[in-house]
Amino acid sequence: MTRVLVVDDDPQLLRALKINLAARGYTVLTAPDGTRALHVAAHDQPDVIVLDLGLPDLDGADVITGLRGWSTTPIIVLSARTDSGDKVEALDAGADDYVTKPFGMDELLARLRAAVRRATTHSGAGEAVVHAGSLDIDLAAKQVTRDGVVVHLTPTEWGILELLARHQGKLVTQRQLLAEVWGPHYRNETNYLRVYLAQLRRKLEPDASHPRHLVTEPGMGYRFTP
Amino acid sequence: MTRVLVVDDDPQLLRALKINLAARGYTVLTAPDGTRALHVAAHDQPDVIVLDLGLPDLDGADVITGLRGWSTTPIIVLSARTDSGDKVEALDAGADDYVTKPFGMDELLARLRAAVRRATTHSGAGEAVVHAGSLDIDLAAKQVTRDGVVVHLTPTEWGILELLARHQGKLVTQRQLLAEVWGPHYRNETNYLRVYLAQLRRKLEPDASHPRHLVTEPGMGYRFTP
DNA sequence: TCGCGGCGCTAAGAATGCGTCAAGATCGGT
DNA sequence: ACCGATCTTGACGCATTCTTAGCGCCGCGA
Numbered sequence: 001m002t003r004v005l006v007v008d009d010d011p012q013l014l015r016a017l018k019i020n021l022a023a024r025g026y027t028v029l030t031a032p033d034g035t036r037a038l039h040v041a042a043h044d045q046p047d048v049i050v051l052d053l054g055l056p057d058l059d060g061a062d063v064i065t066g067l068r069g070w071s072t073t074p075i076i077v078l079s080a081r082t083d084s085g086d087k088v089e090a091l092d093a094g095a096d097d098y099v100t101k102p103f104g105m106d107e108l109l110a111r112l113r114a115a116v117r118r119a120t121t122h123s124g125a126g127e128a129v130v131h132a133g134s135l136d137i138d139l140a141a142k143q144v145t146r147d148g149v150v151v152h153l154t155p156t157e158w159g160i161l162e163l164l165a166r167h168q169g170k171l172v173t174q175r176q177l178l179a180e181v182w183g184p185h186y187r188n189e190t191n192y193l194r195v196y197l198a199q200l201r202r203k204l205e206p207d208a209s210h211p212r213h214l215v216t217e218p219g220m221g222y223r224f225t226p
Numbered sequence: 227m228t229r230v231l232v233v234d235d236d237p238q239l240l241r242a243l244k245i246n247l248a249a250r251g252y253t254v255l256t257a258p259d260g261t262r263a264l265h266v267a268a269h270d271q272p273d274v275i276v277l278d279l280g281l282p283d284l285d286g287a288d289v290i291t292g293l294r295g296w297s298t299t300p301i302i303v304l305s306a307r308t309d310s311g312d313k314v315e316a317l318d319a320g321a322d323d324y325v326t327k328p329f330g331m332d333e334l335l336a337r338l339r340a341a342v343r344r345a346t347t348h349s350g351a352g353e354a355v356v357h358a359g360s361l362d363i364d365l366a367a368k369q370v371t372r373d374g375v376v377v378h379l380t381p382t383e384w385g386i387l388e389l390l391a392r393h394q395g396k397l398v399t400q401r402q403l404l405a406e407v408w409g410p411h412y413r414n415e416t417n418y419l420r421v422y423l424a425q426l427r428r429k430l431e432p433d434a435s436h437p438r439h440l441v442t443e444p445g446m447g448y449r450f451t452p
Numbered sequence: 453t454c455g456c457g458g459c460g461c462t463a464a465g466a467a468t469g470c471g472t473c474a475a476g477a478t479c480g481g482t
Numbered sequence: 483a484c485c486g487a488t489c490t491t492g493a494c495g496c497a498t499t500c501t502t503a504g505c506g507c508c509g510c511g512a
Contacts, residue, residue, distance in 0.1 A: 219468085
């Protein structure tokens with residue numbers, strides 16, 4: 001069953017889309033703002049995302065960028081703005097399609113089918129386990145094992161590790177981590193990161209004081225290196 | 227270089243598209259009708275196809291079906307018909323996107339970029355790496371390697387290198403660098419640049435006193451030459 | 453030939469960011 | 483209401499990084 005994540009702050013529209021999509025046999029997930037959209041996307045891995053711009057908390061382009069860092073899930077943007085600049089911005093940020101409101105339900109459904117078709121014909125099964133030394137991180141099961149033994153992580157610890165593992169090899173800025181794990185208001189609380197990274201290293205690294213996987217890039221952020 | 231096949235029976239529009247696309251660095255192929263479009267597509271294997279509906283010889287949906295039989299090249303449909311039924315038909319036949327005339331050139335170009343990006347990131351490895359001699363600059367991972375070894379850069383050093391590498395070959399003025407890396411208030415502190423460029427050269431250049439990549443343009447700024 | 457501005461280079465003090473520890477505060481289940 | 487787990491908050495020492503100043507070189511024009 002195809003799973004669609006619909007992100008919109010208008011309960012009316014959300015409901016209308018939910019009914020229409022469910023009637024066509026889609027499984028519908030919803031989120032009312034950007035922060036929760038990112039959470040749901042990471043947690044439930046939908047097959048396609050319908051994203052309304054003009055969300056209350058985050059800028060539309062930021063939501064797209066936040067998703068594109070680790071996911072290639074098709075994104076269809078909805079917007080009331082017909083301005084061509086907005087379209088260009090959203091598409092260049094990584095959106096797959098852009099539909100202006102008011103839209104025909106038939107058209108949206110057709111674009112949805114097109115997006116899903118592309119994604120399924122192009123990509124095989126995405127790998128959900130990241131290996132790193134004696135560490136195995138199962139992103140789908142949300143579980144980490146070290147030398148085969150399960151390591152217990154708190155929700156916050158997992159949030160950080162997941163984000164880093166999804167971007168493995170890439171640098172993740174402190175702001176990115178704080179915004180994704182704690183929320184957009186915590187962007188300057190770099191304190192938290194120091195505490196939690198130390199905790200993660202204590203649990204995961206062979207030698208916590210000389211980290212091999214959870215590497216600090218001073219002044220910039222952190223990097224997970226397999 | 228990205229190759230675009232434009233299919234349209236209107237010579238005016240064909241010419242306009244050709245000029246605009248060529249100006250953006252695309253290689254442009256053209257076809258005036260469906261039959262020749264299929265031939266060119268089979269023969270030259272373009273990276274993306276812009277297809278006008280309402281061709282003189284074949285029905286639009288038939289052209290799409292004809293292409294989709296053997297190719298997964300992205301197809302962007304142009305049409306004067308705003309009717310939602312046409313859109314649904316074209317998209318379900320296998321088109322990737324549908325743009326109604328009259329359209330903004332900016333929007334079309336953005337949708338073109340989106341289509342090409344999808345196609346390349348899904349199949350090939352979409353890497354954002356700048357190579358220069360024994361230097362590899364990974365802009366996404368924010369990491370530099372020299373002869374395969376990772377070179378550690380401070381945030382400021384990286385800020386400068388990133389800006390220069392993104393504009394590789396082009397001259398970047400001192401004001402530009404200072405404003406982007408330090409902030410708009412530091413536009414006259416050319417001192418900083420001297421210090422940091424020296425540091426970067428020491429870390430990255432084979433012979434720091436005879437720079438090959440980080441070149442000074444006296445009185446103007448700096449240039450990164452691969 | 454001389455003076456001048458722009459650049460490369462070095463080095464030291466100042467400022468910032470990080471790891472660490474430990475003690476409250478909060479949450480959630482019994 | 484209690485208790486353990488988890489999250490927040492503050493403080494300290496240390497290392498790195500940034501800022502700033504000073505000197506010498508080179509090319510250019512007077």
